[in-house]
Structure formats: structure tokens, C-alpha cells
Amino acid sequence: MVDVKRALTYAFKDDNWIVKLLIGSIPFINPFVSLGYSFEVFKQALENKKELVLPEWDDWGGYFKTSIMIILIYLVYMLIPIILYSIGASIMIGGATIGSDGGGGVGMAGKVAMGLGGLIYFVGFIFALILGLMIPMALANYAKNDESFGAIFQFGVIIKNIFSIIGDYLLTFLIIIGLMIALGIVIGIVALINIIPILGQLVYLIVVLILSFWSNLVFFPLFGETCAGAYGASKAVKKA
Numbered sequence: 001m002v003d004v005k006r007a008l009t010y011a012f013k014d015d016n017w018i019v020k021l022l023i024g025s026i027p028f029i030n031p032f033v034s035l036g037y038s039f040e041v042f043k044q045a046l047e048n049k050k051e052l053v054l055p056e057w058d059d060w061g062g063y064f065k066t067s068i069m070i071i072l073i074y075l076v077y078m079l080i081p082i083i084l085y086s087i088g089a090s091i092m093i094g095g096a097t098i099g100s101d102g103g104g105g106v107g108m109a110g111k112v113a114m115g116l117g118g119l120i121y122f123v124g125f126i127f128a129l130i131l132g133l134m135i136p137m138a139l140a141n142y143a144k145n146d147e148s149f150g151a152i153f154q155f156g157v158i159i160k161n162i163f164s165i166i167g168d169y170l171l172t173f174l175i176i177i178g179l180m181i182a183l184g185i186v187i188g189i190v191a192l193i194n195i196i197p198i199l200g201q202l203v204y205l206i207v208v209l210i211l212s213f214w215s216n217l218v219f220f221p222l223f224g225e226t227c228a229g230a231y232g233a234s235k236a237v238k239k240a
Contacts, residue, residue: 002172002225004179007218010052020054024213025206031216036066038216043143045224046231052221066147073138073152077131084124091117133173137162140227161230172226176219183215 011017024034040055040063057063095113138152141161145151152158162169190207193200 001168002175002222004175004222006052007221007225010221011054011214011217014054017054020057021210021214023057024217025209027209030209030213031071032067033060033063034067034213034216035070036063038213038220039066039070039139039143041217042139042220042224045221046140046143046228048225048228054217069142069147069149070139072149073142074135076152077135077138078128081124081128081131084120084127088117088119088121088124091120093117133169134158134162136172136223137169137227137230140224140230144231161227165226165229168226168229172222176222179218180215183211187211 011021014020024030024037037055037057041052044052092114095110095115095117098107098110098113134155137158141151141154141158142148145154187208190204193204196203
């Protein structure tokens with residue numbers, strides 16, 4: 001099981017944690033630079049580092065490049081679901097506007113179209129679920145192969161690695177879902193400060209931005225530590 005306490009607390013052991021968190025929370029820097037920054041912690045956990053440390057903000061170009069690559073990897077994996085969602089939604093909307101039965105309702109043709117669109121949309125959801133589960137291990141394979149973009153397409157390796165640690169892998173997802181729910185509750189409570197004009201809204205925005213960045217600093221090492229189990233103690237790259 002992953003060390004949740006370590007993931008939640010390591011950042012605050014850094015002497016400059018306040019400054020580092022504030023930098024990563026600045027709009028545009030988050031996510032277009034901060035994802036690459038967080039990926040450095042992912043790699044620490046993936047390499048079974050005993051202690052996690054916050055990187056220095058000293059490689060802006062590298063963090064930006066890695067952030068763009070991570071965003072691209074997400075888009076590549078979610079491309080099929082996005083296409084299916086778009087097709088399904090378009091057919092459902094079209095079905096709702098055609099084939100009127102004359103009584104203000106939807107006729108048979110419209111119902112058939114809406115049903116077909118709904119089915120395609122559901123298939124897109126299934127693809128999104130499966131491919132979404134693969135993304136952390138795809139990132140691990142990307143890191144283990146010297147950040148070669150082609151490594152994310154080694155589907156055989158990625159799937160094999162996932163099934164080699166399937167119990168821990170799914171448990172980590174459940175833990176992260178639980179943390180996201182807790183984070184949502186905190187944000188909901190903090191939202192009450194919005195009743196204070198201007199100042200309250202500003203404070204709320206700052207808190208949300210900080211929590212957004214900090215959550216990446218928590219989730220990335222949790223996934224990294226979990227994926228490390230698929231590579232064993234040798235840290236050898238598993239080739240397809």
C-alpha cells in the first residue's frame with residue numbers, strides 16, 4: 001500500500017515550501033509549468049526514493065516542455081473517448097430535434113437516434129475509464145524510457161505492468177478518489193468566504209489555486225510509488 005502520509009506531508013518539510021507552492025499556483029504556470037515540476041516528484045517515487053523532496057524552481061524550460069508532453073499524453077489517450085463523446089452528443093441532440101410526433105414529443109426516428117447517440121456516448125465512457133486507468137502507468141513507462149514519447153504506445157508493456165500490481169494499482173485510484181472528495185469538501189467550506197465582497201473572492205481564488213497545485217504534488221508521487229512496484233527493485237526498463 002502507498003504511503004499516503006508521506007505524500008501529504010513531504011512538501012511541508014522543505015524550508016521554502018511556502019514560496020515553492022505559491023510559484024506553482026500562479027495561473028499559466030499551473031498547469032503549463034507545474035505539471036513538469038510535479039513530474040519530478042513522480043520520478044522520485046518511481047525510483048523508490050526513501051525521501052521525497054520538492055524540486056527547486058530552476059529548470060523552467062524543462063518543466064514547461066515536460067508539462068506540454070504530459071498534457072499531450074493525456075490528450076492522446078483521451079482522443080478516442082473525446083471523439084465518441086462528440087459523436088454521441090451530436091446524434092442525441094439531433095435526435096431530439098427531428099422526427100416530431102406532432103404532439104410536441106420526439107418521434108420514433110428521434111428516439112432511435114437518441115438511443116444510438118446514448119450508446120455511443122456510453123462506449124466513449126468505457127474507453128475513457130479504461131484509458132484513464134492506463135495513463136499513470138503510461139507516464140511511468142515514459143519516465144523509464146528516458147522520456148521517449150513512443151514509450152506511451154507500448155500498450156503491451158503498460159497493460160502487463162498494470163496487471164502485475166493490479167490490486168495496489170486500483171487501491172491507489174480509490175485512495176486518490178477519496179482524497180479528491182475530501183479536497184472538494186474543503187474547497188466547498190472555503191467557498192463560504194465568498195460572502196465577503198472582493199477580498200473574500202480573492203482569498204478563495206488563491207486557496208483554490210494553491211490546493212490545485214498541491215494536489216498534483218500529492219497524487220503524482222502516489223502514482224509513482226505504486227507504478228514502481230511493476231518494475232521491481234532493479235529499476236530495469238521493461239521493453240515491449
